[in-house]
Amino acid sequence: MKVSLNDLVKKFxxxxxxxxxxxxxxxxxxxxxxxLGPSGCGKTTTMRMIAGLEMPDSGQIKIGExxxxxxxxxxxxxxxxxxxxxxxxxxxxxENIAFPLQVLKLSKAEIQQQVNDAAAIVGxxxxxxxxxxQVSGGEAQRVALARAMVRRPEVFxxxxxxxxxxxxxRVQLRTEIxxxxxxxxxxxxxxxxxxxxxxxxxxxxxxMSKGEIQQMGTPxxxxxxxxxxxxxxxxxxxxxxxxxxxxxxxxGGLCVDLGGLTQPVPAHFPSVSAGQAVKWGxxxxxxxxxxAPSASAVPGQVExxxxxxxxxxxxxxxxxxxxxxxxxxxxxVRIGQSAHLRFEPDSIHxxxxxxxxxxxxxxxxxxx
Amino acid sequence: MRxxxxxxxxxxxxxxxxALLVVIPLAAGxxxxxxxxIIWISSPPTWNFVPTLENFEFVLIQRQNLLHLRNSLIVSTxxxxxxxxxxxxxxxxxxxxxxxxxxxxxxxxxSLRMIPPIVVGLPFYVLFQTFDLRNxxxxxxxxxxTFLIPLVIWMMRGYFVEIPSAMEECAMVEGYTRLQALRxxxxxxxxxxxxxxxxxxxxxAWNEFFLALILGGRETSTLPVAAGTYVGRARVEWGxxxxxxLIIMVPVIILTIFLxxxxxxxxxxxxxx
Numbered sequence: 001m002k003v004s005l006n007d008l009v010k011k012f013x014x015x016x017x018x019x020x021x022x023x024x025x026x027x028x029x030x031x032x033x034x035x036l037g038p039s040g041c042g043k044t045t046t047m048r049m050i051a052g053l054e055m056p057d058s059g060q061i062k063i064g065e066x067x068x069x070x071x072x073x074x075x076x077x078x079x080x081x082x083x084x085x086x087x088x089x090x091x092x093x094x095e096n097i098a099f100p101l102q103v104l105k106l107s108k109a110e111i112q113q114q115v116n117d118a119a120a121i122v123g124x125x126x127x128x129x130x131x132x133x134q135v136s137g138g139e140a141q142r143v144a145l146a147r148a149m150v151r152r153p154e155v156f157x158x159x160x161x162x163x164x165x166x167x168x169x170r171v172q173l174r175t176e177i178x179x180x181x182x183x184x185x186x187x188x189x190x191x192x193x194x195x196x197x198x199x200x201x202x203x204x205x206x207x208m209s210k211g212e213i214q215q216m217g218t219p220x221x222x223x224x225x226x227x228x229x230x231x232x233x234x235x236x237x238x239x240x241x242x243x244x245x246x247x248x249x250x251x252g253g254l255c256v257d258l259g260g261l262t263q264p265v266p267a268h269f270p271s272v273s274a275g276q277a278v279k280w281g282x283x284x285x286x287x288x289x290x291x292a293p294s295a296s297a298v299p300g301q302v303e304x305x306x307x308x309x310x311x312x313x314x315x316x317x318x319x320x321x322x323x324x325x326x327x328x329x330x331x332x333v334r335i336g337q338s339a340h341l342r343f344e345p346d347s348i349h350x351x352x353x354x355x356x357x358x359x360x361x362x363x364x365x366x367x368x
Numbered sequence: 369m370r371x372x373x374x375x376x377x378x379x380x381x382x383x384x385x386x387a388l389l390v391v392i393p394l395a396a397g398x399x400x401x402x403x404x405x406i407i408w409i410s411s412p413p414t415w416n417f418v419p420t421l422e423n424f425e426f427v428l429i430q431r432q433n434l435l436h437l438r439n440s441l442i443v444s445t446x447x448x449x450x451x452x453x454x455x456x457x458x459x460x461x462x463x464x465x466x467x468x469x470x471x472x473x474x475x476x477x478x479s480l481r482m483i484p485p486i487v488v489g490l491p492f493y494v495l496f497q498t499f500d501l502r503n504x505x506x507x508x509x510x511x512x513x514t515f516l517i518p519l520v521i522w523m524m525r526g527y528f529v530e531i532p533s534a535m536e537e538c539a540m541v542e543g544y545t546r547l548q549a550l551r552x553x554x555x556x557x558x559x560x561x562x563x564x565x566x567x568x569x570x571x572x573a574w575n576e577f578f579l580a581l582i583l584g585g586r587e588t589s590t591l592p593v594a595a596g597t598y599v600g601r602a603r604v605e606w607g608x609x610x611x612x613x614l615i616i617m618v619p620v621i622i623l624t625i626f627l628x629x630x631x632x633x634x635x636x637x638x639x640x641x
Binding site: 014051052053072073074076078079080082083084085088089090099100103104144147151157 | 537556557
């Protein structure tokens with residue numbers, strides 16, 4: 001079911017800042033929408049308002065055509081999976097999954113049937129008689145998923161459901177959630193601070209900071225076309241290389257002066273003007289690295305190498321700046337060797353130094 | 369490094385010594401309760417005697433202590449029940465919600481616990497006299513609530529704080545009201561805590577002497593007050609005194625043994641592991 005948030009505002013009495021500041025967005029039916037941001041950015045508060053666990057100070061929440069803004073959580077037909085809570089400890093796995101059905105006054109046989117179905121989907125059919133003490137953390141989180149599914153909610157809300165699990169399990173369950181979503185095509189809102197998780201799960205990602213939406217778009221949009229410096233910095237590991245720069249006049253055209261390094265202004269930034277203070281950015285993956293010099297390459301020296309498994313992060317000092325470059329792990333690189341970096345115009349990002357907004361000419365999705 | 373062998377021995381020796389310190393007077397008293405009157409205060413004490421129930425018969429039947437036992441039961445269970453009914457919801461509210469003055473309220477509650485009953489004795493006497501609550505079971509229960517409710521709130525609040533609020537929130541999203549969520553998912557988890565709280569409160573009410581003395585009367589005095597009457601100005605009726613003391617102690621001991629698994633679980637519940 002479609003979810004619409006309209007100009008939501010929430011302020012907590014105990015804090016000075018606004019937790020959620022004029023947030024508006026639409027989540028389409030069947031979409032997996034990820035709220036991504038650092039802790040305290042308002043993503044969880046926004047989700048809790050959809051669940052009804054917090055009431056907004058102003059604004060409106062609609063699920064489908066129903067206005068649920070001030071409805072009690074129990075009447076919203078949503079299900080929620082929590083970060084720090086998975087199973088009711090006083091109940092067995094079966095009783096846990098049956099718990100949301102009990103309030104619906106179904107027959108015993110119906111409950112049995114639906115619990116079995118839900119448990120089978122998340123692969124815990126053999127654990128139904130176990131107690132809380134007899135299941136692992138991953139299994140308990142599957143119980144939470146089954147309990148969420150069994151009510152056939154209109155919207156699934158998942159508040160960092162994987163962050164308390166160990167790395168391997170986290171990736172495994174992440175894949176299963178993705179698969180579940182593809183099979184059931186249910187509407188899911190997924191909150192996380194882990195941008196890798198957001199990238200791999202989301203049909204769309206909403207990047208939030210300080211209670212405001214920074215950007216909303218597909219994972220590709222957010223990664224390749226960040227709307228502002230915050231998104232550019234937050235999304236992607238390792239982070240984008242970003243340096244302060246000014247736009248200068250140079251033989252008839254404009255160029256970017258990074259201080260000790262001059263780069264052309266790529267064609268997709270038609271609006272920059274001479275003298276403008278900007279931030280110049282390039283992703284570590286997009287930098288062309290070569291040991292041999294070439295015409296437009298910037299010479300430098302390898303300072304540090306970190307292995308990332310199949311890839312390596314190489315830090316190159318060039319023109320007095322430290323660039324992070326991602327290379328294939330098999331490429332032989334030594335510390336101290338000379339390196340030549342080339343920047344493709346297409347992969348360059350320019351942001352206004354003051355507002356932090358992207359200066360690219362692409363149509364900016366309007367938000368907030 | 370391995371601990372030297374004598375270390376646990378020393379600890380056990382100390383524990384046994386401390387246990388004996390408590391047990392010996394109790395055992396001597398308990399035995400005296402079964403002594404015939406002749407040898408109550410024989411010196412040196414005799415331990416070679418035919419046990420008799422005449423002291424118990426005397427205090428229970430002749431001195432009508434069955435009535436006082438009944439009073440004790442009514443006042444203790446009544447006040448503990450009321451304290452739990454009023455205290456648990458308050459503890460939940462103080463654990464889950466922040467509201468104007470919630471912190472101050474908690475501190476005020478604990479300060480009530482620190483007041484010795486004797487401080488409030490006189491004002492209570494005047495108040496209870498005015499409102500005709502003296503020599504009245506309900507009146508004594510009310511007086512006890514002053515001390516029981518803070519204890520209930522502080523203990524229960526600790527248990528509630530330990531439980532992630534997501535537990536009730538999850539139940540609320542799954543179709544239940546907050547009150548239903550509290551009853552169906554939270555209370556079962558902290559049941560041992562409720563048992564521990566109830567027991568500690570029961571012991572307080574059961575043993576309480578001072579308020580019962582000044583606020584009770586002939587018909588409503590409790591066992592501790594009755595026990596006091598065996599200590600006269602001229603002499604102490606040792607055998608009778610220890611008989612009634614045993615009657616006071618045994619129910620609590622049985623209750624504690626009966627509930628000890630719940631109790632240890634409950635007392636450990638609030639601890640961070």
